Amino acid sequence: MQAELLVRARRLSLTLGKRQxxxxxxxxxxxxxxxxxxxxxGAGKTTLTNIVNGLIGxxxxxxxxxxxxxxxxxxxxxxxxxxxxxxxxRLLQLTYSPTDQELDRALAQTEVxxxxxxxxxxxxxxxxxxxxxxxxxxxxxxxxxxxxxxAGVDVSGEIRMYQLIxxxxxxxxxxxxxxxxxxxxxxxxxxxxxxxxxxLCCSGLPESVSQHPEYLALFxxxxxxxxxxxxxxxxxxxxxxxxxxEHRHD
Amino acid sequence: MIEWLDDFGVRAVIAGLIMVAIAAPMGCLxxxxxxxxxxxxxxxxxxxxxxxxxxxxxxxxxxxLAVALLIVFSLSRVTGFNTALSxxxxxxxxHTGLAGGIILVGLLPANTVNLEAILFGDLLATTTxxxxxxxxxxxxLLFVLLHHWRSFVAVSVSRExxxxxxxxxxxxxxxxxxxxxxxxxxxxxxxxxxxIAAMLVIPTSSxxxxxxxxxxxxxxxxxYGLGALAGGITGSFHFDWQTGxxxxxxxxxxxxxxxxVTRSFKPHLE
Numbered sequence: 001m002q003a004e005l006l007v008r009a010r011r012l013s014l015t016l017g018k019r020q021x022x023x024x025x026x027x028x029x030x031x032x033x034x035x036x037x038x039x040x041x042g043a044g045k046t047t048l049t050n051i052v053n054g055l056i057g058x059x060x061x062x063x064x065x066x067x068x069x070x071x072x073x074x075x076x077x078x079x080x081x082x083x084x085x086x087x088x089x090r091l092l093q094l095t096y097s098p099t100d101q102e103l104d105r106a107l108a109q110t111e112v113x114x115x116x117x118x119x120x121x122x123x124x125x126x127x128x129x130x131x132x133x134x135x136x137x138x139x140x141x142x143x144x145x146x147x148x149x150x151a152g153v154d155v156s157g158e159i160r161m162y163q164l165i166x167x168x169x170x171x172x173x174x175x176x177x178x179x180x181x182x183x184x185x186x187x188x189x190x191x192x193x194x195x196x197x198x199x200l201c202c203s204g205l206p207e208s209v210s211q212h213p214e215y216l217a218l219f220x221x222x223x224x225x226x227x228x229x230x231x232x233x234x235x236x237x238x239x240x241x242x243x244x245x246e247h248r249h250d
Numbered sequence: 251m252i253e254w255l256d257d258f259g260v261r262a263v264i265a266g267l268i269m270v271a272i273a274a275p276m277g278c279l280x281x282x283x284x285x286x287x288x289x290x291x292x293x294x295x296x297x298x299x300x301x302x303x304x305x306x307x308x309x310x311x312x313x314x315l316a317v318a319l320l321i322v323f324s325l326s327r328v329t330g331f332n333t334a335l336s337x338x339x340x341x342x343x344x345h346t347g348l349a350g351g352i353i354l355v356g357l358l359p360a361n362t363v364n365l366e367a368i369l370f371g372d373l374l375a376t377t378t379x380x381x382x383x384x385x386x387x388x389x390x391l392l393f394v395l396l397h398h399w400r401s402f403v404a405v406s407v408s409r410e411x412x413x414x415x416x417x418x419x420x421x422x423x424x425x426x427x428x429x430x431x432x433x434x435x436x437x438x439x440x441x442x443x444x445x446i447a448a449m450l451v452i453p454t455s456s457x458x459x460x461x462x463x464x465x466x467x468x469x470x471x472x473x474y475g476l477g478a479l480a481g482g483i484t485g486s487f488h489f490d491w492q493t494g495x496x497x498x499x500x501x502x503x504x505x506x507x508x509x510x511v512t513r514s515f516k517p518h519l520e
Contacts (some may be wrong), residue, residue: 078408090463091407094403
């Protein structure tokens, strides 16, 4: 039995001036499934997520969203205004009005409860990403769209970030649309991969995509081999972190 | 009219207080959204508005407002609010407006206009009518600010997030531009066109040093504004300094003092 259909995109195309940004893209997003978009720079990944978000309206093709679909969004580049005094708590209340409990729970989910009273401008990039990830969960979203959530985060932080995203999916039972450069790291959390390079090169389960000729042409055999390594490495990591969960307080 | 308004000193103080009340929230928003330079541009170009107003024999403030609105409309057409305003574009508009305005003013018969008052303000010459204009505009601006405060703050923090969460960023930004145009038109009398931006930026910069929330920053900016106003008016009454420049110099002295104090108590900050 398939999970509830949240978004169905059919034959999406977008041309800006003479440049074809997206060409005939079709896919479906289902509840509690993680879909990862991979592709080289300029492949149209962010554009595609913006169409799903409703930020871009003038495209060809059609997109059906479940009526009343609530979307949480973490943009790729969040320019945080350093000129502005703003606590983490307040950042979470900008457009939502969460109760104290909801706010604390959201921060705890991404392991940043200790940052609640801190000023946003004093956060590291990794901390900020986690706070913003917590923020996306506040509106009880059916779908969370994350555009390169680990840009600027170190590798071990990256692995943990993807685990957190998986946990959020389990707890909130929401769909996740994830843009990522590193299939090898997201692999074990992903249900569906869309390999994008203006057109949809290939899509499906991560294991099959990583062996697809077009994927190999784009990312090379090395990338494909490293998936096996990282899958193994990742399982190992999981056991260790189960024993000693580290928490930082400063 | 009310008798105590007959005293020019009383009128000057009231005009100053009204200006501080609106400069604090507008100044903060403009600093957050990096629009301070826009107020400077509109201020310089306001000289053109004054010249046009006098040539067409309407109140200069309407000339100023017309020019300022024309500029913000054109800018919004050009940028579509998608890109930051280019410093080059603003500098061209700013100085062309100033230069053109000076020529226009020069065409007027001698002594019809006090150029110095336009450039640097003339708080002590505030008329009851000026006061009324300032009050009505300020109340209007404050009303809009209160009504849309959440959206203004959200857009200041991150356009992307605000947009994705249903705030109409372009509308908010356009509203902001129009408000800046209005603000410049009314502040001109008090601060002079060349010093408007100073009153929006300097008290705000002092407040930023130890504010912990957007609203706190607005409130503290207001206090610094009051301090600068008091310093300016005192300098003006006792030493016959020009009021606008005296206010600006006071504001900067307060900023320096704050910097020294906060540096010495650094652990207090993060």
